[in-house]
Amino acid sequence: MGAYILRRLLLIIPTLLGILTINFVIIQAAPGGPVEQTIAQLEGIGVGATSRIGSGIQSDVVQSNGDSRYRGAQGLDPAKVAEIEKLYGFDKPAHERFWQMLKNYLVFDFGRSFYSDKPVTELIVEKMPVSISLGLWTTLLTYLISVPLGIKKAVRDGTPFDVWSSSAIIVGYAIPNFLFAILLIVLFAGGTYFNWFPLRGLTSPNFHELSLLGKIGDYFWHISLPVLASVIGSFATLTMLTKNSFLDEINKQYVLTARAKGLNENQVLYGHVFRNAMLLIIAGMPAALVGIFFTGSMLIEVIFSLDGLGLLGYEAVINRDYPVIFGTLYIFTLIGLLLKLISDITYVMVDPRIDFESRES
Numbered sequence: 460m461g462a463y464i465l466r467r468l469l470l471i472i473p474t475l476l477g478i479l480t481i482n483f484v485i486i487q488a489a490p491g492g493p494v495e496q497t498i499a500q501l502e503g504i505g506v507g508a509t510s511r512i513g514s515g516i517q518s519d520v521v522q523s524n525g526d527s528r529y530r531g532a533q534g535l536d537p538a539k540v541a542e543i544e545k546l547y548g549f550d551k552p553a554h555e556r557f558w559q560m561l562k563n564y565l566v567f568d569f570g571r572s573f574y575s576d577k578p579v580t581e582l583i584v585e586k587m588p589v590s591i592s593l594g595l596w597t598t599l600l601t602y603l604i605s606v607p608l609g610i611k612k613a614v615r616d617g618t619p620f621d622v623w624s625s626s627a628i629i630v631g632y633a634i635p636n637f638l639f640a641i642l643l644i645v646l647f648a649g650g651t652y653f654n655w656f657p658l659r660g661l662t663s664p665n666f667h668e669l670s671l672l673g674k675i676g677d678y679f680w681h682i683s684l685p686v687l688a689s690v691i692g693s694f695a696t697l698t699m700l701t702k703n704s705f706l707d708e709i710n711k712q713y714v715l716t717a718r719a720k721g722l723n724e725n726q727v728l729y730g731h732v733f734r735n736a737m738l739l740i741i742a743g744m745p746a747a748l749v750g751i752f753f754t755g756s757m758l759i760e761v762i763f764s765l766d767g768l769g770l771l772g773y774e775a776v777i778n779r780d781y782p783v784i785f786g787t788l789y790i791f792t793l794i795g796l797l798l799k800l801i802s803d804i805t806y807v808m809v810d811p812r813i814d815f816e817s818r819e820s
Contacts, residue, residue, distance in 0.1 A: 467800045471793070476561075478792050479785065483557050492779045493547045493573050547573060547781075560785065569786030574778055579786035582771060589661055589767030593759065596682065597689040598744075605694045606740065609701025614728070616706060632695035637758035640688035644762070648684060656684050659764040685763045697740065704736040741805060 544550045551559075563570065569579035577585075612621050645651050648658045657663070661681050662674075669677055708714065709732060717727045757769030764770075768787065775783035 464800065464804070467803070471796045474796060475789065475792055479561070479564075479789065480557075482785070482788060483553075483560075486781065486784065487553055489779075492549075493781065494544055494549050496779060497547075564785075564789055569789070570782040572775075572783050573780045579782050582783065583768065583787060583790060586766060586768050586771045589765050590760070590769060592661065592682065593685055593689065593765065593767065596686045597693060600686065600690050601693045601697060602744075604690070605697035606701050606737075608694075609698045610705055610728070612698070612702040613705035613709065614724075616702075628695045628698055631691050634691065636688050636691055636693075637762060639691045640685070640759055640762045643684045643688055657681050661765055685759050685765060688762075689759055701736070701740055704738075704740065705732060708732045708736045738806070744802075744805070 541550065548556060567580070571578050572582060575582065608624065612624055615621050643656075644658060647653050648656045657680065661678065663669075663677050663681070666674060666677055705728075714727060714732060717731050722730070757773060759765070760767045760769035761773050771783065772787055774780070775787070
């Protein structure tokens, strides 16, 4: 197992390099970078997505006397344009900037945000508690709902309960979590009907003045709708995976043998079937955490104005804040790859019969 873990750790290096390279090329080709946006602001031109297209300040360049200039900067002093390029590090060729970025990332130096003038690591640490809070409650509720429901559906397979619960699961799976979030706002957050829950933030403005119980209540009051919207998009797949895993195990020979020995259904189900059936669910938990923490929460954070990693990434893309984009990409990719390795290790811990080294050889 040690040799397998070492190989997986070494594979992280080329994987990270490939992902960073592809995204660097894409970002460089995308119009409306920080230089163009700064030029547009100096000229009093809107920098939104539609205004950028209309005003022609994309990152297209024109050749004039062998010099490359931004189309939107034709009315500015070339020295001013060069100063702006130097400010954002665009006075160097792309390959030099990429190489410098890689060297900095080796020591986890992600630079400073173009717009907030804070270190990227500080921004990530500052926003992470919100995303972790949302992700933990989403994961906890998803597993607390999905695993018992999936087991009950497997035990009562083909019954009316299985049919109507499957219908409800299909409806929940078909509704995107961001659309469900909007529906919750319309119904319960003052949109059209009731004004029972707050629309913004994770706490109230007077949070620090509240008692301990008041703070706890205020926190759950704010996080209820975002967590509910996130759970809707997560529990369907896990429920059906749990059901199918248990159905597959229930029909095996060792279950018939256990029943023949006189064990009751609960002893058979939780004493024999549970460990084998839960292998896929438990081992897949690290990968599920990545999806819930770092990708699934982005639209939820934007809709409910939660100042977390999802909102940070969204604003970074809109503002072309390259240090934040690549810094978060690097960290999230590294965490994702490490959690995938932990997922494989978990497989072996849950079922020692699995041997990745012998399979690879």
